Every structure is written in C-alpha cells, then in structure tokens.
Amino acid sequence: xxxxxxxxxxxxxxxxxxxxxxxxxxxxxxxxxxxxxxxxxxxxxxxxxxxxxxxxxxxxxxxxxxxxxxxxxxxxxxxxxxxxxxxxxxxxxxxxxxxxxxxxxxxxxxxxxxxxxxxxxxxxxxxxxxxxxxxxxxxxxxxxxxxxxxxxxxxxxxxxxxxxxxxxxxxxxxxxxxxxxxxxxxxxxxxxxxxxxxxxxxxxxxxxxxxxxxxxxxxxxxxxxxxxxxxxxxxxxxxxxxxxxxxxxxxxxxxxxxxxxxxxxxxxxxxxxxxxxxxxxxxxxxxxxxxxxxxxxxxxxx
Amino acid sequence: xxxxxxxxxxxxxxxxxxxxxxxxxxxxxxxxxxxxxxxxxxxxxxxxxxxxxxxxxxxxxxxxxxxxxxxxxxxxxxxxxxxxxxxxxxxxxxxxxxxxxxxxxxxxxxxxxxxxxxxxxxxxxxxxxxxxxxxxxxxxxxxxxxxxxxxxxxxxxxxxxxxxxxxxxxxxxxxxxxxxxxxxxxxxxxxxxxxxxxxxxxxxxxxxxxxxxxxxxxxxxxxxxxxxxxxxxxxxxxxxxxxxxxxxxxxxxxxxxxxxxxxxxxxxxxxx
Numbered sequence: 001x002x003x004x005x006x007x008x009x010x011x012x013x014x015x016x017x018x019x020x021x022x023x024x025x026x027x028x029x030x031x032x033x034x035x036x037x038x039x040x041x042x043x044x045x046x047x048x049x050x051x052x053x054x055x056x057x058x059x060x061x062x063x064x065x066x067x068x069x070x071x072x073x074x075x076x077x078x079x080x081x082x083x084x085x086x087x088x089x090x091x092x093x094x095x096x097x098x099x100x101x102x103x104x105x106x107x108x109x110x111x112x113x114x115x116x117x118x119x120x121x122x123x124x125x126x127x128x129x130x131x132x133x134x135x136x137x138x139x140x141x142x143x144x145x146x147x148x149x150x151x152x153x154x155x156x157x158x159x160x161x162x163x164x165x166x167x168x169x170x171x172x173x174x175x176x177x178x179x180x181x182x183x184x185x186x187x188x189x190x191x192x193x194x195x196x197x198x199x200x201x202x203x204x205x206x207x208x209x210x211x212x213x214x215x216x217x218x219x220x221x222x223x224x225x226x227x228x229x230x231x232x233x234x235x236x237x238x239x240x241x242x243x244x245x246x247x248x249x250x251x252x253x254x255x256x257x258x259x260x261x262x263x264x265x266x267x268x269x270x271x272x273x274x275x276x277x278x279x280x281x282x283x284x285x286x287x288x289x290x291x292x293x294x295x296x297x298x299x300x301x302x
Numbered sequence: 303x304x305x306x307x308x309x310x311x312x313x314x315x316x317x318x319x320x321x322x323x324x325x326x327x328x329x330x331x332x333x334x335x336x337x338x339x340x341x342x343x344x345x346x347x348x349x350x351x352x353x354x355x356x357x358x359x360x361x362x363x364x365x366x367x368x369x370x371x372x373x374x375x376x377x378x379x380x381x382x383x384x385x386x387x388x389x390x391x392x393x394x395x396x397x398x399x400x401x402x403x404x405x406x407x408x409x410x411x412x413x414x415x416x417x418x419x420x421x422x423x424x425x426x427x428x429x430x431x432x433x434x435x436x437x438x439x440x441x442x443x444x445x446x447x448x449x450x451x452x453x454x455x456x457x458x459x460x461x462x463x464x465x466x467x468x469x470x471x472x473x474x475x476x477x478x479x480x481x482x483x484x485x486x487x488x489x490x491x492x493x494x495x496x497x498x499x500x501x502x503x504x505x506x507x508x509x510x511x512x513x514x515x516x517x518x519x520x521x522x523x524x525x526x527x528x529x530x531x532x533x534x535x536x537x538x539x540x541x542x543x544x545x546x547x548x549x550x551x552x553x554x555x556x557x558x559x560x561x562x563x564x565x566x567x568x569x570x571x572x573x574x
Binding site: 017021022024025026028029035039106111114122126128131132134135146150185186236239242244246267268273276277283287291294295298299 | 330389400403405436501507521529545548
C-alpha cells in the first residue's frame with residue numbers, strides 16, 4: 001500500500017474520482033447480476049424479450065413475489081444433462097489447471113533463472129501471443145488437429161503413422177485440453193514468474209552450502225516461496241476455464257459437455273432466457289470460493 | 303548465471319508450442335491452393351478476396367469504432383478507478399469497489415455477456431453499436447485500472463507535494479505532474495483495452511444487435527464452417543496489426559522511461 005498522506009484539499013472534485021467509476025461499475029457490473037437472478041426465477045414466454053416480466057413498478061409487490069418460482073432450478077436438477085455439464089466443466093478446468101502448472105512452472109522457473117539481460121525479451125515473447133486474438137489462436141489448432149490436418153501430414157511424412165491412418169484428436173476432450181493449455185499458458189506463466197523472479201537467490205546458495213541436494217532445496221525453499229504465484233495463476237486460469245465457451249465449441253466433440261456451451265445453447269439455440277440465467281447463477285455459485293481466494297490474493301499484493 | 307541445458311530445452315519447447323500454430327496460420331494465408339494442407343505456391347489471392355468482401359469490411363469498421371470508443375472510455379474510467387484504489391485508502395464501500403475491479407478479470411465471459419444483455423433489455427435499450435461499446439468499456443476499464451494502479455504504487459509522491467507546496471492547485475498538479483508521469487501506463491492500458499475489445503466474441507455476441515456485427519462474430523460464423531484460406535488471411539492481417547502496435551508501444555515506452563531517468567538525474571544534479 002502506498003503511504004497515506006492526509007488529504008489536504010477536500011474539494012468535491014476529489015470525490016468525483018471515486019464516484020464516476022463506482023457508479024459505472026454498480027450500474028453495468030453489479031446491477032446486472034440482480035437482474036440475472038430475478039429472470040432465472042421467472043417463466044419462459046414466447047415473446048420479445050422471451051420471459052414474463054418479473055417486476056412492474058412497486059404497486060404490486062405481492063404479485064411480484066407470487067410470480068417468482070424455482071421451476072427453472074428444479075428443471076436443472078431433474079435433467080442429468082446439466083449436472084453432468086457442471087461436473088464435466090469442473091473436471092476439465094481442474095485437469096487443465098494441473099497441466100498448465102506442469103508446463104508453466106518449469107517455463108517460469110527457466111525464465112526467472114535466465115540471465116537478466118534476456119529476461120525482458122522472454123517476458124515480451126510470453127505476452128505477445130496474449131495480444132493476438134483468442135479466437136484466432138483456437139482456430140489455428142483446428143487446421144493442425146483435424147484428421148486430414150497438418151499433424152497427420154507431419155506424422156505420415158515421418159512414417160510414424162501409416163499413409164491411411166489419421167490423428168484422432170480433433171473433436172475430443174484432448175483437443176479441448178490442448179486448446180485450453182495453449183490459450184491460457186501466458187496467464188499461468190506471468191504470476192509464477194513474478195513470484196519466482198523476486199526470490200532471494202542466496203537462500204538456495206545457503207542450502208547448497210549446507211549440503212542440501214538441489215531437488216530437495218527446490219521442494220523446501222523454491223516451491224513454498226512461489227506458492228502465492230501458484231495460487232494466483234491457478235485461480236486466474238481455473239475460474240474462466242470453467243465457463244469457457246469458444247474452446248469446447250470449436251475443438252470439442254459432441255461428448256464434451258461444458259456449462260458455458262450449455263448456457264450458450266439455451267440462450268441462442270433454444271432462446272430460453274430464464275433457463276440460461278439459472279445456469280449462469282449456478283455457475284457463479286460454483287465459482288464463488290475460487291473468486292474469493294483470487295481477490296484475497298490480489299488484495300495482499302497491492 | 304548461465305542457463306542450464308534443462309532450462310534452455312524447456313524454454314525452446316514452450317516457445318515453439320506458443321508460436322508454431324500462429325506461424326503456420328500466417329504461412330498458409332499465402333497459399334495459392336484452396337486446400338489447407340496442400341502447398342500450392344505463394345499467392346496474395348485470399349487478401350484480394352477479403353478486400354472485396356463488403357460484409358467483412360463493414361464488420362471490421364464496426365469493430366474498429368467500438369474498439370476506439372470503448373478503449374478511450376475504459377481508459378478514462380480505469381484511470382479514475384486506479385486513482386481511487388491507490389489514493390483513497392479508506393472510504394465507505396471500498397471493499398465492494400475492489401471486488402468489482404477484480405471480478406471482471408476472471409468472470410467467465412458467458413456470465414458477463416448474459417447479465418449485460420439482460421440489463422439492456424430491462425432498461426429497454428435497443429441493442430447495437432452502443433450496447434457493445436458499453437459492455438466493452440465495463441470489462442476493459444478493470445484491466446486499465448490494474449495497469450495504472452501498479453504504476454501509481456511506485457509513484458514518487460514528493461513530486462506532487464513539491465508542486466502543491468509551491469502553490470499549485472491539486473487539479474492543476476494532477477494534469478501537469480501526475481498525468482504526464484503515469485502516461486506510459488495509461489497508453490499501454492489503452493492499447494490493452496483496444497485489443498481486448500477487438501478480440502472479444504462472447505460478450506459482443508450477447509450484447510450486439512442488428513447492424514452491429516463485429517469482426518470476431520463474423521469470423522466465428524465462418525470458422526464453424528471449417529478452415530478456409532480467407533480466414534487465415536483475415537487473421538494474419540489482425541495479427542500483423544496487433545504485433546506492430548505492441549512493438550511500437552514497447553519501443554516508445556522504453557524511450558520515455560529512459561528520458562524520465564535522464565530527467566531525474568538532471569534534476570538531482572541541478573539541485574545539488
């Protein structure tokens with residue numbers, strides 16, 4: 001936290017600094033969540049907007065509460081498709097986060113141990129793909145992974161695959177994992193690198209002077225000290241992956257169930273807005289704990 | 303310290319993983335053959351094809367306008383939010399405010415998109431250009447806030463105090479001292495906001511309306527039909543555009559950083 005100097009000039013302009021972004025966020029970020037909650041409790045109607053009005057003035061509060069019901073939620077509970085989609089999203093997000101840690105950690109460590117002259121370049125190289133479109137990066141993998149794609153071609157040229165064999169990855173969960181790891185790797189590497197880079201190298205020297213083998217020094221010193229980075233990176237990846245839509249839609253198969261895709265189908269395909277809202281509310285509830293962990297972590301940093 | 307062989311291998315493999323798919327995409331956009339896996343020689347044909355595609359050009363124009371406007375609004379709001387986070391350590395409602403800054407960074411896009419749309423419908427606003435712009439402003443301002451905040455945290459307050467001791471009013475101090483010093487962070491915040499807006503498919507799909515089809519929505523509807531050289535060409539143009547922007551920004555920020563350090567040295571020398 002920066003040092004706190006007593007405000008010497010108490011002008012109303014100062015409070016505008018707080019008020020403008022505050023009001024914007026309340027209006028366009030917080031308020032929509034209450035609307036989503038309300039609509040998830042209303043009934044589907046074939047109209048535009050396709051739901052029965054939940055709130056019409058303060059005159060009829062009684063009928064307002066009377067019109068709310070948990071029909072959408074009980075529908076979600078009865079259809080195993082939705083529960084499967086939830087569990088499958090959490091499973092895919094969990095496995096992806098583990099894979100990201102397994103790949104991202106050695107990478108961040110190698111970056112932090114690199115000579116300080118080339119570190120800014122390495123940073124730049126990690127950040128650059130993040131600036132190119134998410135959609136484009138996922139799309140690039142379709143051309144590589146599809147059965148008649150470039151990976152098949154490469155493996156056939158190398159005679160690893162026979163001329164009639166094809167790589168069967170596209171439209172499976174494996175393609176989804178590859179797409180997720182590829183897209184989210186910078187998000188995992190950067191917090192890990194930030195934690196590893198500011199580590200005190202003399203600690204490792206002291207350990208090795210006292211006869212500690214390098215792998216043990218890693219487990220006892222490096223890894224515990226990098227834990228804040230591990231937690232931040234994992235949360236930054238896990239939370240959005242759970243609700244991911246683009247990757248499972250473009251790379252996943254019919255059997256890849258993810259809740260973001262279900263929500264999208266309910267909304268754009270079936271035009272069932274109240275049900276889509278109920279799915280969103282439940283997804284949000286599933287993510288409350290990771291989001292709180294993430295925010296506490298961030299607050300400690302600042 | 304010399305990098306170990308293990309470290310060099312890890313870095314090579316990871317960067318290959320990150321860059322090869324993009325390079326393949328770019329190379330195949332110059333492929334004369336319509337088949338994506340057969341190399342038919344160098345050609346600029348697909349660039350001509352997309353140039354004459356009116357729908358695509360319209361979408362690109364909408365995307366550019368949404369990006370510019372939402373990045374500018376997002377940068378103003380984000381900078382104010384960063385000032386709030388750093389300079390107002392205590393005020394009622396600070397905890398929910400920090401929550402609202404950090405939550406959009408990780409919130410699944412389908413939730414943000416759907417909730418925004420329902421707000422616009424509840425407020426009876428016609429969906430289109432303006433609703434996409436407002437939605438993009440809201441999520442990009444949080445990224446700007448984080449970037450500007452990290453610059454403000456390392457900011458030397460004595461410069462402001464000196465100005466105010468010399469009788470400069472606070473608003474003038476802000477515009478003459480604070481703003482120029484945090485300008486590099488604000489510019490990179492604007493650029494990030496612009497690319498995020500350029501990139502967004504999910505939130506734009508929810509909040510858009512007739513006549514406001516953005517480029518990602520257009521690309522997505524074609525990608526679903528399969529890989530084509532035209533999409534490779536559009537993607538290459540976008541990648542080129544963004545890469546040039548990022549490189550220019552990093553060069554200019556390095557320059558201003560060097561100038562700042564030199565100015566500080568000069569000031570210290572002049573003072574002693």
